[in-house]
Amino acid sequence: MRDKILYGLGVLAFLILARDIYAIARFPAEANQGYAFKILFFHLPAWAAAGTAVTTALVTSVMFLVTKNFKYDATAVAATEVGVAFISVGLVTGSIWGRVIWGIWWTWDARLTSALVLWLLYAGYLMLRHAVEEPTQRATFGAVFSIFAFIDVPIVYFSIRWWRTQHPSPVFFSSTGSFPPDWSAVMLWNILAIVMLAVVIVAVRLRQEETQREIDHLRRLAHAF
Amino acid sequence: MGLIRQVFIITAKDLRAELRTKEAVNAALAFAVMILVLFSFAFDPEEATTQMISGGLLWIVFAFAGTLVLNRSFARELPNDCLDALVAAPVSGAVLFLGKALANYLLVTAVELVALPVFGILYNVRWYRQFWPVMLVLVLGTWGITVIGTIFSALTVNIRLREVMLPMLTYPMLVPALMGAMRLTTDLVQGKPIDDDSAVWLKLLVSFDVVYTAVSLLLVETVLVG
Numbered sequence: 206m207r208d209k210i211l212y213g214l215g216v217l218a219f220l221i222l223a224r225d226i227y228a229i230a231r232f233p234a235e236a237n238q239g240y241a242f243k244i245l246f247f248h249l250p251a252w253a254a255a256g257t258a259v260t261t262a263l264v265t266s267v268m269f270l271v272t273k274n275f276k277y278d279a280t281a282v283a284a285t286e287v288g289v290a291f292i293s294v295g296l297v298t299g300s301i302w303g304r305v306i307w308g309i310w311w312t313w314d315a316r317l318t319s320a321l322v323l324w325l326l327y328a329g330y331l332m333l334r335h336a337v338e339e340p341t342q343r344a345t346f347g348a349v350f351s352i353f354a355f356i357d358v359p360i361v362y363f364s365i366r367w368w369r370t371q372h373p374s375p376v377f378f379s380s381t382g383s384f385p386p387d388w389s390a391v392m393l394w395n396i397l398a399i400v401m402l403a404v405v406i407v408a409v410r411l412r413q414e415e416t417q418r419e420i421d422h423l424r425r426l427a428h429a430f
Numbered sequence: 431m432g433l434i435r436q437v438f439i440i441t442a443k444d445l446r447a448e449l450r451t452k453e454a455v456n457a458a459l460a461f462a463v464m465i466l467v468l469f470s471f472a473f474d475p476e477e478a479t480t481q482m483i484s485g486g487l488l489w490i491v492f493a494f495a496g497t498l499v500l501n502r503s504f505a506r507e508l509p510n511d512c513l514d515a516l517v518a519a520p521v522s523g524a525v526l527f528l529g530k531a532l533a534n535y536l537l538v539t540a541v542e543l544v545a546l547p548v549f550g551i552l553y554n555v556r557w558y559r560q561f562w563p564v565m566l567v568l569v570l571g572t573w574g575i576t577v578i579g580t581i582f583s584a585l586t587v588n589i590r591l592r593e594v595m596l597p598m599l600t601y602p603m604l605v606p607a608l609m610g611a612m613r614l615t616t617d618l619v620q621g622k623p624i625d626d627d628s629a630v631w632l633k634l635l636v637s638f639d640v641v642y643t644a645v646s647l648l649l650v651e652t653v654l655v656g
Contacts, residue, residue, distance in 0.1 A: 270652060325602040333599060336589040345656050346585050349649050350599065353581075356645060357603050364606045364634050 207408075215405040221398035228391050241305040244298050246392055250399035251294040257400055258288030258407065259327065263355040266348035275418065278344035281351060282334060283410040285327055287403055292324045319362040326354040340421075436521045440529025441536075447506060448537060454502040455537055462495040462545040466552055480553040485616030489608050491545055493575060496538045497597050500579030503534050504587035513587065523651035531580040531646075539572050560618045567618065570635040571611030577639065578603050581646040584653050610634040 225246070235242045261284040269277035299317070300310050311317065330350050337343035448454055469487055473479055480487070507513035516526060546568075550557050557564060578600050586595045601608075610631040617628050624632060 322602050322605050329599045329602060333585075333589070333595060336586075336591050336595055338590070341656060342588070345652060346589075349585065349653055352649065353603060353642075353645065356641065357606070360606045360634075360638065360641070364609055367630055367634075 211405055211408050214401055218398045218401035218405060221394055222402070225391055225395045225398060229395075232388065238306055241302055244302050246395050247399070248295060248298040248302065249392060250396040251291045251298060253396045254400050254403035255288050255291035255295055258284045258291060258403060259323075259355065261407070262288060262327075262351050266351040269344055269348045275340070275344060278347065279411055279414040279418070280407075281347065282331075283407045283414055285330055285351070286410060287407045289324065289327045289331065290406075291403060292320065292327065296320055296324060313365075315362060315365040318365050319358060322361045323354075323358050326357060330354060340418075433525055436525045437529045437532065440521070440526060441532040444503070444506075444530055444533035445536065448502075448533070454499045454506075455541060458495040458498040458538075458541045459544055461498055462491050462541060463548055465491045465494055466545065466549055470552070475553050477554050480555050481620045482616065484549075484553075484555060484557065484619040485612035485614065488546070488549060488615055489571065489612045491549070492538070492542050492572070493601065493604065493608060494597075495541050495545065496572070496575045496579060497600070499537045499541065500534055500576070500583045500600075501593055501596050503530055503580060503583045505583075505592065508587065517654050523654045524647045526654065527580060527584070527646060527650040530584075531576050534580055534583075535573060535576040538576055539568070542568060542572060555619060557619045559621055560623065563624055564615065564618050567611055567614045567632075567635070570632070570639060571607060573639045574607030574611075574635065574642065575600075575604060577643050577646055578607075581642075581650060581653065584650065606634060607638045610638070 229243050229246050232243065234240050262281045265277040265281040265284065268274070269281060299320075303312070304310050330347060333350055334343055334347050337346055466487075469475075469491075473483070504513065507516055517523075519526075546557065549555065579596070582596055582599050582603075586592045586599070589595060613631050614624065614628055614635075617624070622628070
């Protein structure tokens with residue numbers, strides 16, 4: 206049953222994505238940015254997926270510390286891995302856009318810097334997990350670090366904002382935005398599709414993690430005899 | 431036994447152990463001076479240039495040298511299973527954490543107080559023109575480094591690649607604190623007083639210290655006992 210829901214969700218995400226890509230490809234060039242703006246239809250959804258993933262990681266980490274149920278630990282690591290992947294997508298698509306519009310790949314602006322620190326923190330989380338052998342300790346340390354990392358990001362963001370910012374302000378869904386409504390609609394659909402895709406990947410990764418744990422368990426049993 | 435006395439006993443124990451061998455402090459001091467020397471090749475060490483990047487330079491030195499002290503904080507307890515004995519001692523994890531953090535704080539501050547005049551002499555920078563404000567930034571920034579460093583020192587003590595993992599985990603976490611301390615130090619060394627503009631960095635440093643001290647006290651028991 207769970208498998209069928211997953212496959213269904215995955216297929217649905219791909220269908221929406223295909224329809225969105227078709228629509229985005231047919232959009233005319235934008236007055237100021239030419240065709241470069243189209244990458245934003247993937248940049249923003251990638252960050253939405255990344256945000257969903259790291260928030261899931263925080264919630265499941267806290268849940269693990271409270272309940273000591275390894276199901277939550279497995280979800281936390283699956284969500285963080287997928288989160289890091291989507292943060293990378295967000296950084297790369299943003300960088301490509303910056304090269305075309307600003308003429309530079311990177312600038313030390315509030316959002317860019319905090320995004321990079323976010324990537325470093327969660328990459329650190331994954332490395333920390335690799336370095337701990339004992340499963341209970343790995344889960345506990347991972348959960349503690351995840352909480353620390355999640356608190357840090359808003360602080361980094363606001364602190365850098367106090368002296369420099371270059372990242373454009375939101376143009377979608379804001380009163381100052383100048384994007385036509387049908388573009389905003391495609392953006393919304395694309396956010397939905399990519400977040401759904403992220404959920405499917407997390408679920409697949411979660412199953413891998415559960416299988417791995419089962420194998421470890423069986424191996425220990427076999428050694429016990 | 432009062433909590434403050436318990437904290438003090440842990441601090442005294444750590445300081446005594448460190449001052450008998452001086453291994454971490456000596457290494458940190460030598461390392462700090464070495465980085466200061468290496469920086470002289472990275473840019474033209476004239477007074478004006480140096481003043482402009484003094485905050486960044488000093489806090490990179492402090493963070494690097496501090497890591498050497500913090501790495502030893504819990505690793506020192508590994509031989510003879512001292513860590514197990516400490517955890518089993520009739521004090522709470524929070525007391526243990528505060529005691530160790532305080533000892534680390536004193537050691538890191540001592541290293542910084544030696545490195546600062548060495549920096550002033552080598553680069554001909556009169557950093558002491560606003561002595562007390564600089565000390566205030568030093569006190570706040572160092573507590574940030576120490577509190578994050580101590581909790582992650584406890585976290586990494588038993589894992590593979592301990593020496594690499596500690597800076598890998600702490601430096602990105604320390605970004606806001608280091609940034610505030612760097613900005614303030616640069617301003618102060620250049621002779622600008624702390625005004626309304628830079629007060630925001632002071633607030634940032636204070637809130638960073640408060641938030642992370644609170645979270646560390648909350649989670650240290652989990653880290654030590656599981």
